[in-house]
Amino acid sequence: MVDLLQSTYRPYFLFGTGSNEHNQLLLQSDNRRVGSESRSWKGMAEVHELTEMLLVVPRRNHEQSTFGGNDNYYSPKSIHAGGGHSALLTTGGDLYLWGWNDVGQLGRKSTTLGSARNPLLSPIEPLSNIQVETVSLGHTHTLVVERGSGRLFGFGDNGRGQVTGSLDEANGTQDLCHTPRSPMGLLEECFIDVAAGLFHSAAITQQGELITWGCSRFGQCLPTADRDKGDASCIVGRWHPPDGSKLVHVACGRRHTIVLDEHGRVWTLGDNKYGQLGRSSSESVSKADEPQLVHGPLGRRDSGCFAIHSGWSHVVALTRNEESNNVTVYGWGRNEKGQLGISFPHSHVCIPQSLLKPSLNSRNSLIDGIETSIESACCGAESSHILDTHGKIYSTGWNEHGNLGICHGSEGNIDEQCLRWKQTNGVSVVVQPPGKARKKLFAAGGAHLMVMAV
Numbered sequence: 001m002v003d004l005l006q007s008t009y010r011p012y013f014l015f016g017t018g019s020n021e022h023n024q025l026l027l028q029s030d031n032r033r034v035g036s037e038s039r040s041w042k043g044m045a046e047v048h049e050l051t052e053m054l055l056v057v058p059r060r061n062h063e064q065s066t067f068g069g070n071d072n073y074y075s076p077k078s079i080h081a082g083g084g085h086s087a088l089l090t091t092g093g094d095l096y097l098w099g100w101n102d103v104g105q106l107g108r109k110s111t112t113l114g115s116a117r118n119p120l121l122s123p124i125e126p127l128s129n130i131q132v133e134t135v136s137l138g139h140t141h142t143l144v145v146e147r148g149s150g151r152l153f154g155f156g157d158n159g160r161g162q163v164t165g166s167l168d169e170a171n172g173t174q175d176l177c178h179t180p181r182s183p184m185g186l187l188e189e190c191f192i193d194v195a196a197g198l199f200h201s202a203a204i205t206q207q208g209e210l211i212t213w214g215c216s217r218f219g220q221c222l223p224t225a226d227r228d229k230g231d232a233s234c235i236v237g238r239w240h241p242p243d244g245s246k247l248v249h250v251a252c253g254r255r256h257t258i259v260l261d262e263h264g265r266v267w268t269l270g271d272n273k274y275g276q277l278g279r280s281s282s283e284s285v286s287k288a289d290e291p292q293l294v295h296g297p298l299g300r301r302d303s304g305c306f307a308i309h310s311g312w313s314h315v316v317a318l319t320r321n322e323e324s325n326n327v328t329v330y331g332w333g334r335n336e337k338g339q340l341g342i343s344f345p346h347s348h349v350c351i352p353q354s355l356l357k358p359s360l361n362s363r364n365s366l367i368d369g370i371e372t373s374i375e376s377a378c379c380g381a382e383s384s385h386i387l388d389t390h391g392k393i394y395s396t397g398w399n400e401h402g403n404l405g406i407c408h409g410s411e412g413n414i415d416e417q418c419l420r421w422k423q424t425n426g427v428s429v430v431v432q433p434p435g436k437a438r439k440k441l442f443a444a445g446g447a448h449l450m451v452m453a454v
Contacts, residue, residue: 009056183201213237316329316379
């Protein structure tokens with residue numbers, strides 16, 4: 001029986017903390033109702049430390065020789081967290097989505113998963129008919145880039161045109177998109193990166209151009225040239241740096257957009273209420289409709305910046321020193337809930353600054369008095385998380401649902417916010433034994449955090 005199950009299904013073991021209201025942590029006792037609004041299921045509403053999650057998927061019937069066999073095909077490439085839904089992307093391009101689905105953000109109409117013949121396993125099927133290269137989960141919509149073709153598709157909430165790029169469809173019968181669709185006029189475009197925000201979307205083309213669509217009330221989307229030409233329904237805007245540089249990465253917040261160019265410069269546009277555009281208060285404006293460089297070293301060539309991440313109103317960026325290979329964590333924007341983990345919590349930061357103190361005896365950083373070196377970072381809606389080279393995770397910010405994982409168990413009082421970096425609990429179950437180094441994947445969403453060792 002065990003051999004039969006192993007030949008038919010493949011399990012993935014992840015770890016999660018925070019809200020499980022929509023079963024985004026797979027802690028519901030019957031996950032066949034994933035995404036439904038029913039509260040009759042038995043399971044944990046939230047957990048306050050990293051807790052084991054089991055994701056079961058059906059094996060494919062054919063060998064994936066391109067990837068050296070099925071094991072490589074199924075190897076996890078990345079994990080993702082949205083407002084109330086979650087995803088795992090494999091090396092072979094299969095995308096598995098689960099959690100909140102009231103507006104189709106899982107790419108299907110049904111809120112049930114698996115087969116009635118296997119109620120205990122309830123395997124999750126991959127996204128239909130699309131092999132995925134990269135993906136971004138927004139609050140209530142999802143964007144994917146297709147492997148090979150580079151085509152972009154979206155599904156979920158389209159109330160502001162954040163899926164289709166059209167106001168006509170957003171105001172009509174297509175305010176919900178349960179199946180993948182390409183935004184207006186972008187079907188033939190090829191993309192390398194994509195980002196989904198609260199009510200807007202952004203992507204980078206193979207030519208290094210920024211394209212935005214969706215809500216632009218706060219300037220988070222670019223002006224739309226096609227609307228000036230008479231197509232009032234199209235809300236797709238385009239931009240590239242005036243010096244001809246190519247853009248390589250994009251991230252979306254609640255009301256702002258951040259892009260990184262090939263020279264390590266960071267550009268921002270949109271709402272600047274909390275300094276999330278990264279420019280000094282003396283020159284800041286309430287919003288910017290066209291990307292401008294942030295102030296400080298991240299706005300200059302050869303800054304070493306290689307990664308950008310955004311919460312609703314704060315930003316975290318990573319730079320790497322070419323000589324020492326040391327990674328520095330920069331942050332700016334809203335900090336009243338401790339999102340940046342720095343000393344003045346009831347304010348915001350306008351200019352990007354280093355979030356960690358340097359060690360006096362080495363080129364490493366100090367976190368809570370512990371010397372370490374940084375590997376990667378991610379942002380939740382109102383939180384920040386960093387992973388060090390030893391596999392430990394440190395978190396700071398909003399913690400109402402235990403999404404920082406700094407408490408123990410799922411009961412009792414928790415601190416709703418954390419004003420400084422603290423180690424996430426339960427990480428010991430994720431950290432591998434000595435001599436068995438494994439890569440770590442992690443992702444933070446609206447109110448949950450997931451970790452996976454691969």
